[in-house]
Amino acid sequence: MAQDTIKLGDYLFTRLRQLGVESMFGVPGDYNLRLLDFVTPAGLHWVGNCNELNAAYAADGYGRIKGLAALITTYGVGELSALNGIAGAYAENTPVVHIVGTPPRPLQDARTFMHHTFSDGDYRRFAAMSIHITAAQSRIVDSTTAPEKIDWILQQALIHNKPVYLEVPDDMPDVLVSAANLKTKITVPAPPCSAQEPQVLAQILERIYQAERPFILVDGESTGLGIVDQLDALIKATGWPTWTSVYGKGLADEQLPNVYGLYAGGFGDDAAKAYFEEADLVLTFGPHYSDTNSYFYTTVPKPKVAITFSGSNIQIKDETFRDMSARNILSHILENLDSTKLVKLTGPPKTKLTIDTNTPDTDALGQTNFYPLVNPLFKEGDIILTETGTAAHGGRNFTLPSKSRLFGAVTWLSIGFMLPATLGTALAQREQNANTISKAQTILFIGDGSLQMTAQEISVMIREKLNIVIFIINNDGYTIERVIHGRKQAYNDVPFWRHAHALTYFGAGEEHAAANTFQARTVGELKGVLADERISNGSGVRLVEVFMDREDVQGALLYLLNKQLAQERVEEEKEKGQK
Template sequence: MIEYHGYHGGQVYLAEYLFTRLYQVGVRSVHGVPGDYNLTSLDFIEPAGLHWVGNANELNAGYAADGYGRINGISALVTAFGVGELSALNAIGGAFAERVPVVHVVGTPATHAQNSQSILHHSLGDGNFRVFARIYKDFTCAQANLTNPKTAPEEIDRVILQCLKQSRPVYIELPTDLVKAKVYSHRLNQSLKVLLIENCPNIEEDLIKELCQRIQNTRRPSFIVDGFTRQADMLEEMNKFIYITGYPTYVTPSGKGRVNESFPNFRGTYMGSVGKDVHVEWVNSCDLVIRFGPLDADTNTYGFTTLTNRKITIDINETSINMQGVLYDNLNTKILLQKLFAMVYHLGRSSLLEPYPKLGNPRRDRIQSLLPPMEDGLIEQKTFWTRISDFLKPNDVILTETGTPSSGGQDLILPPATTMINSAIWLSIGYTLAASVGVALAQRDLVAEKKRPEGRTIVFQGDGSFQMTAQSISDVFRNRLNLTIFLINNDGYTIERHIHGMTAGYNDVHPWNYLDAPHFFGAPEDYPVFTRRVVNWGELRDVMKEKQLIEGKGFNMVEVVMGQQDAPESLRGLVRLVCERDGEWEEY
């Protein structure tokens, strides 16, 4: 492994500098696919202390890098110029939309070939080598083309800093003839994370006081926690703040798992017009709503019906606050929440608070309302997600795929210290299976360095979406990851059926023998594998008692058969809202 401490003006190879920097900011596994324009640079990955994942294709590599970045705080992806980077573009688009920090390194042709506009393979054949970089400019928050060894270290640092600061993908081009160019190494003595903290502005005390005053003067408040609260520090401070105030607290679909659901003031997912009227009435009557990390997408706001009155709403984002229409930008909200928590804790809960109605704690209410199912009864969406919640444990990371799993997953009863990952705006079908590779890797890397307690990676995946990214199973076996998959086999694209074409052939998928995946993708002989197919509640109950499944070691897949048209009520309601808005609603 490269030793990166104590550089005093010496020189290192450019690729050595790049991968050392990635190690310094916390990356331990590098996703990607080899190609002739990046092969030389790949030789520098392992010496830098990094693990080469070696994905089956670039799209899955991009999804996996997204999953890794959500757990680890930053990730890296390496592809080849042209065909490789375009194959990963969909995944990078999702990471940009959902604010995931990914450093995308693209191996490009030699500078002399680019300058002479040679007609090279993997190009469009027109001598234009900037076309792909121009495309990526709209999908990344910062870009660098490392054509000058003198400025390359500074450019690498600039781009990685922006990746950390904005929590979005960045794009670095590394020409083949500059991989071994010598660059000065002294900048490696400066930690980028320390530099990021030092450059954070101070929080204005007047802003803290105004926020505290509004909190003390409220009579009917609520919190709504959304998905752009991924920073671990922000989550910790936010949860302390939520607990000490005792305000009724909701999550959005994207925010599921961000709040400790065992808090007595937790009220579940706020679904607007799709949910219960009592919650809508309460939120609409509030005189203060504080939203953490809001994502105002149609799918995340149930057709925009959860949006609150701007005049009584304060949005707290990772780097800004919008206080009832006035924007305060370039802030460090971790420090802000620390100071705000200290003031509120000192002053105590406001005496002006009106008693809010007993809206119920969804954890206890749902469990107590369930009756034991018939042993031979078919498994259905209505109660599956609540019943399967007994399987979850603290420190698990749970991924729910777009469609019935992401909607049904809102009914999961999460133990403390669990993490939920779903897509709330990009919604690229197949994302979750591939992302779970990165999640499992990130968990393993962080546990190895004692930065995270050990937990399971659990995926709820549809049969149609599984077919999109099935090659990810190869990546699981190659890296000997621990992964548990609940494959919801409902014979096609059920979410699309409810949008349009309930019985149309284009919403069908060819049936696979899903449980043969370990054989086809070559599971190692000494690697634990567990597979089972369940079609009724009795079989599901029995499989939940299996030791390997409970421990989550090795590869585990449970194929859960459900009805072709069965869908969670929340999904039906959301589809109806969106289709009615667009004039496309059909009653089935």
């Protein structure tokens, strides 16, 4: 009986399509061109990026919205340029399939001294590098095992919520493989119900009913646990005071009266901190305890009050129950919850990012007045990205509309990431909103130092006709590094650029570029820009350059700056003493 077959390239891209991938990122290269032939015919939108790092960043952004992303690079030169982006996806849990077009099998088998190698016959060293930054790796070598290998690697990306690595030799996209598996969509196996589950569930419910001062903390790994919708139900059902981490920002609807936005531990609102310290139950979902995301671990609850849902574990006080599904447990909690037994309470007063209405329009723009002024721009469904640096710190206190998302500096903190990530999220947003929220925007806040890393990707945003507003915070260099160390050092400077020429240089229509490039140095100027219909309700890429002082920082960054200033004073005194 004739087997139902399909070309390998078609198989791979059909699988990705089945999982919701609609756009594909990457850069063409000698060893992936034959694979690229299959992208458009498979119904995928090809996004040719300016370079591979930008492509990886864009794929990460896309995957954060869509739940899966794919990236194609070429062997050696291409894949290595993407590694930092893949590592970032690993650190912050985005399933990105990194597909590498490798040299044809005959050349690899003969250990031919080809370009894009070290001319020594070793074809395995670059794959070995990716092992350290991906959850799984697969190398297609023949038509028989190819479908299983592809299915396995895609499933691994979904199970681990991490990037994976897939090698496709340049002589294989045309090879016929079995199409049999295609009838069944790849799924993530549901975790078996643990024998301990009834006991754990009972303990949790008991603690919930006993709580007099409960605190809900939604952290970013909740996305990977698949519990964001359940958390919404829990937050509504309990009415309990709820905060998010930096990473969880946007996962709880900040329009609900009991959702406070960011909990910044020892570096934030005093009332929230006091409430947290006195809480008798802290329910933490999807914790991610890097120094940055946990404000130097000050958002980690004391074990005696903690119930924590992470990965396949649930921790109650000092006890860890393994092989538990947060999703299973939460659905049981929600089913069994007796709301009459829940404490009814109001948390501390909600603070809102505001600006004194008497602020003169002539005031210079700075970290303290900029973010409250911009906040009302956001609408339902918007995606907001705040690049590592002052932007990420300022953006943490935005109040978000419903159904909007915010991406900030979580753990990887690779400057330059947010600009291509903005491209990726905007594409994903357009695909998801095609039939719903048509006027949603993607809004990027980025410093001048970070922007220089990956600025060329603005040209792809323009080509893709995406609705993006870019706020460039021009504070004359790496302000975040200045406050950490080397306040006056020249190594924290960046070259001077004329940002107002960006849209023209990167290929926007000349009329569009002229009409959609703005600058603001004062409160009044910014108000004018924000009132402009082209910003609030325009289209295409728009650019607003705002100017701030080199050392203008707030929050945790101000703490670092003051520490450095104090150190400088000590050294000055020491020097005086020595004279």
